[in-house]
Amino acid sequence: MIITSILIIISSFVITYITIPILIKFAEFTSLYTDSNHRTAHKHKVPSLGGIALFMGICFSSLLLTPNDQFNSIQYLLATQFIIFFLGLKDDIFVLSARKKLLVQLICAQIIFFYSGVRIDNFYSVLGIGALNEVESNLITTLAFVGLINAFNLIDGINWLAGLISISACLFLATWFGVNNFQVELGISLSLIGSLLAFLKFNKTPAKIFMGDTGSLLIGLTISYLLIRFINLNHNSTNLVFEFRSAPSIAVAVVFIPLLDTLRVMFIRLLQKKSPFTPDQNHLHHILLRKGLSHIQAALVLFMLNSACIIIAMILHKVTGKIVITSMFIVLFSFFNLIAFNRMHKKYFNITI
Numbered sequence: 001m002i003i004t005s006i007l008i009i010i011s012s013f014v015i016t017y018i019t020i021p022i023l024i025k026f027a028e029f030t031s032l033y034t035d036s037n038h039r040t041a042h043k044h045k046v047p048s049l050g051g052i053a054l055f056m057g058i059c060f061s062s063l064l065l066t067p068n069d070q071f072n073s074i075q076y077l078l079a080t081q082f083i084i085f086f087l088g089l090k091d092d093i094f095v096l097s098a099r100k101k102l103l104v105q106l107i108c109a110q111i112i113f114f115y116s117g118v119r120i121d122n123f124y125s126v127l128g129i130g131a132l133n134e135v136e137s138n139l140i141t142t143l144a145f146v147g148l149i150n151a152f153n154l155i156d157g158i159n160w161l162a163g164l165i166s167i168s169a170c171l172f173l174a175t176w177f178g179v180n181n182f183q184v185e186l187g188i189s190l191s192l193i194g195s196l197l198a199f200l201k202f203n204k205t206p207a208k209i210f211m212g213d214t215g216s217l218l219i220g221l222t223i224s225y226l227l228i229r230f231i232n233l234n235h236n237s238t239n240l241v242f243e244f245r246s247a248p249s250i251a252v253a254v255v256f257i258p259l260l261d262t263l264r265v266m267f268i269r270l271l272q273k274k275s276p277f278t279p280d281q282n283h284l285h286h287i288l289l290r291k292g293l294s295h296i297q298a299a300l301v302l303f304m305l306n307s308a309c310i311i312i313a314m315i316l317h318k319v320t321g322k323i324v325i326t327s328m329f330i331v332l333f334s335f336f337n338l339i340a341f342n343r344m345h346k347k348y349f350n351i352t353i
Helices: 002-030 050-065 068-073 075-094 098-116 134-155 161-179 183-203 212-236 247-254 256-271 284-290 295-315 321-340
Strands: none
Touching: 002 050, 002 183, 050 075, 050 183, 050 212, 068 075, 068 183, 075 098, 075 212, 098 134, 098 212, 134 161, 134 212, 134 256, 161 183, 161 212, 161 247, 161 295, 183 212, 212 247, 247 256, 247 295, 247 321, 256 284, 256 295, 256 321, 284 295, 295 321
């Protein structure tokens, strides 16, 4: 398993790394750039085709190194990855309406729910909720997929941020799957890590490429799948080396920053009597940028906060899920109050990467 894991990371890294310069040249030749405007945080033309390289790195490793006798367990994930890939690619080139993107995301959620059996069918006493019937399970599973896909899409607003947050989530997932010997899920997690590490090299300020919707939607879908798989395996498998009392609360912690940011901006938009899908500059990373941090500094701060949420959840995993989630809210509420009262300054994060 160790050799296979190394091969997955290397292969996904190399495929992504050698593909991105080709995409950059192609964008120059065809003038496929993302122009800066009042909603974006960058000031120059940059291609948004990085998701193509991420897709190739992730899927190549999954197709090549998944054992033959276990391949059928991920065929529906791969099918939905292809659907999401073409959705994101079309949006990056031609721009699609939110309604059309939502429809395709709903279809992908239904494919996984009905065909792969990967679903949220029990809250395991989190918030006092137990087993769900099929209708409730379908609703919650669909909400989880659509919510997380869009959460990763929305947080992809500055250099490195979506990549680092995704890596923090996948590091936890890869560790848990690896310790408990779930090879297929481990391989998918590692393929994400390898591809994202290669992408970060070209996304460092000044960015040469963005992942675009192609990348952020793909990452959101894949991490959603892995998190639900983690919940299922944690509570339904025997002979686990490491088991959590409340996997759903741990899953929330793994993607707490994207979830918090999405809920926060949508709440603000509704208060302002705007559509929750109206783009603006009220995201957490925009707050940090207005306080004087660079893209990389802001991304690292949010990466560390997301990692802290995961660590807190792991430390408190034997208590109730309500306490775990409340603890994370307290930490982040305190941190952003610190920012609001101007007690944090760029000099405290004097990082030159």
